[in-house]
């Protein structure tokens with residue numbers, strides 16, 4: 190198995206271009222199956238989740254061609270063949286095929302989704318939504334069978350704010366008869382991106398980005414061209430890495446507004462941050478202040494940046510309290526950071542970080558995607574050499590990571 194090796198202690202300096210958002214891409218790709226003609230998707234990130242999704246669509250009979258960051262999907266000859274769990278369990282977002290295939294064919298049989306192991310990740314709210322639209326849902330073994338002879342619009346109040354359930358219900362509801370209203374909907378920028386894509390296909394979705402989304406069903410959707418929004422989590426990871434190594438980096442091709450929950454927190458710690466239309470620039474300082482952070486649905490602080498930020502907080506003076514409100518097991522980076530010298534105690538949903546502590550390179554393991562990012566940042570700031578196993582997780586969501594970091598002056602390689 191490959192590992193990432195990093196010789197730490199060099200400040201990151203320069204400019205980095207951010208790719209398309211993973212969490213948009215993995216919803217837009219399955220959404221193409223709703224169209225009766227071909228779609229062109231641009232600005233896709235070059236990550237493993239996208240490649241796996243392209244393979245799943247081919248298994249369904251779509252003609253899929255990939256050219257760098259562009260994917261063209263012709264779903265006209267697609268059929269809802271059962272999808273066992275070998276590929277679908279490689280990623281979380283495979284569950285979007287339930288909503289999309291239900292919308293197009295009224296039936297789907299699919300293995301349960303995978304994704305990072307962050308504690309229990311139920312899909313009860315997705316199922317509640319499909320049932321409200323008139324579907325029957327049955328599980329046998331690890332396979333979900335969802336069927337609807339007709340989908341009818343409904344009012345659905347989500348018990349928890351869920352990105353996945355909001356998007357999945359939208360995907361089915363665009364083809365339901367009448368009006369669907371999703372209340373207590375998630376408001377992440379990726380949801381707005383999927384709604385924009387669906388509306389370009391001919392859907393009638395209003396309110397995406399607020400907590401009430403109204404979807405008036407239509408009888409057909411046509412293929413279209415769409416460019417994915419920038420990845421705020423990839424961008425945030427580079428901003429944190431720049432601050433942690435006390436460097437100076439311009440993160441380019443981003444939507445600064447989407448990064449505000451992070452940039453506000455970085456300013457609180459004492460990092461200099463400047464923004465213009467499509468760029469966020471940070472300059473690290475010699476001293477950082479401890480801060481408290483609580484993860485929350487957008488526009489709160491994103492759980493996906495909690496692990497990377499925890500690494501930065503090992504360098505802040507005082508005690509930082511990090512509260513993880515979304516996932517019960519999202520502190521798996523902590524024992525690995527402790528092996529590098531961090532002083533962090535986990536108590537239930539909080540991690541108490543004492544700083545500043547020097548970090549030292551050693552062998553560590555990424556247990557999930559963002560734990561991997563947090564260890565890469567630790568390796569970049571640590572003294573000596575860090576070897577990170579579990580690179581497959583990192584490849585799920587970071588495109589050309591070593592190349593981008595090397596262009597900023599890091600010594601990082603795969604072996």
Ligand SMILES: CC(=O)N[C@H]1[C@@H](OP(=O)(O)OP(=O)(O)OC[C@H]2O[C@@H](n3ccc(=O)[nH]c3=O)[C@H](O)[C@@H]2O)O[C@H](CO)[C@@H](O)[C@@H]1O
Pocket residue numbers: 212215281282309310311312313314315316349350351352353354375492493515516
């Ligand atoms: C592919 C993708 O977009 N992944 C993102 C998506 O995951 P995902 O869509 O799986 O996360 P959700 O927003 O659905 O989950 C939020 C919370 O709701 C709970 N829940 C969710 C659905 C459900 O039916 N029942 C339920 O209880 C989850 O266990 C979790 O505690 O949003 C998360 C929260 O921003 C991010 O960390 C992930 O990167």
Ligand SMILES: C=C(OP(=O)(O)O)C(=O)O
Pocket residue numbers: 211280281282303304305493558559586
């Ligand atoms: C948790 C994440 O991804 P997924 O939901 O795809 O597992 C993530 O991107 O940090």
